[in-house]
Ligand code: SAM
């Protein structure tokens with residue numbers, strides 16, 4: 001007698017590019033059905049985790065990421081005002097407001113290639129302040145060495161965000177001041193320090209479906225699946241090298257969310273940047289396909305996010321609740 005397939009098969013770390021491409025190419029309804037089934041086996045599909053985001057240091061970054069408004073390389077085209085590291089009291093006030101609005105995690109982003117030691121000491125105070133409010137703390141500060149990752153862990157940091165952004169092949173089209181391996185090395189330090197990894201990418205940068213498959217395979221084939229997988233839709237910022245990118249078909253975006261759910265069934269998949277321009281129906285399909293986390297609050301880093309009022313209304317209409 002043949003045995004029924006287990007509902008939650010063991011997590012895989014050996015995905016072949018062709019397998020992932022085949023999943024992306026499934027008929028849309030089949031793909032969503034499969035992804036939703038896997039989602040329900042691992043999570044309550046009506047609960048969405050909400051993270052607030054704050055930019056604690058703005059602009060003047062040494063890296064040349066083509067999507068980013070904060071790179072010093074395209075500063076003149078954008079005209080973004082540089083701002084130094086935010087004061088501790090201001091960060092604490094923002095975290096209190098985010099908690100009052102319903103966010104459970106507070107994510108602090110800094111436009112650095114990596115933190116200097118003096119910077120890190122100040123970020124550590126911010127992490128401690130966020131933790132003292134009873135919130136989870138997340139930071140995204142660029143590249144870390146092993147010692148810096150350990151210091152952040154000791155400070156109580158719950159998550160470190162460090163995205164692979166796209167496939168290994170397409171990466172040099174997006175950024176040339178660092179390489180894929182640099183990202184993987186930092187991710188290794190974060191993992192070794194025992195901090196949860198938040199790692200995903202950006203869609204809609206002119207990459208092919210094969211590149212999207214490549215990104216998902218890289219993420220799923222890491223030694224551990226990232227605990228959190230942010231899938232950003234490019235916010236095309238005028239003046240950035242990718243500011244004129246053609247909009248990605250929303251169904252292609254939803255397919256990628258669904259395949260992220262299939263490959264990394266027990267990870268949180270975050271429907272990240274780009275929600276402001278997305279329809280309610282598009283977002284509802286993302287949640288159905290397995291997205292179960294969002295950035296919540298009126299701002300992302302340098303651009304606006306969908307308003308909390310609109311998010312509350314959408315949750316109400318869909319019967320979704322924010323994770324406590
Ligand atoms: N400097 C750090 C780094 O690059 O890791 C942390 C901040 S950086 C802005 C965090 C992430 O935001 C990037 O890795 C990228 O995936 C995402 N991001 C930045 N600009 C974006 C944009 N215009 N649209 C979508 N995602 C974006």
Ligand code: DTB
Pocket residue numbers: 053069109140161163200201230231232235272273300301302303304
């Ligand atoms: C992530 O994956 N997306 C967030 C967060 N991690 C730090 C950033 C989105 C930035 C969107 C463009 C901006 O506001 O500058």
Ligand code: SF4
Pocket residue numbers: 061062063064065068069070071072110111112113142
């Ligand atoms: Fe700097 Fe991060 Fe922006 Fe790249 S994405 S330019 S590393 S702030």
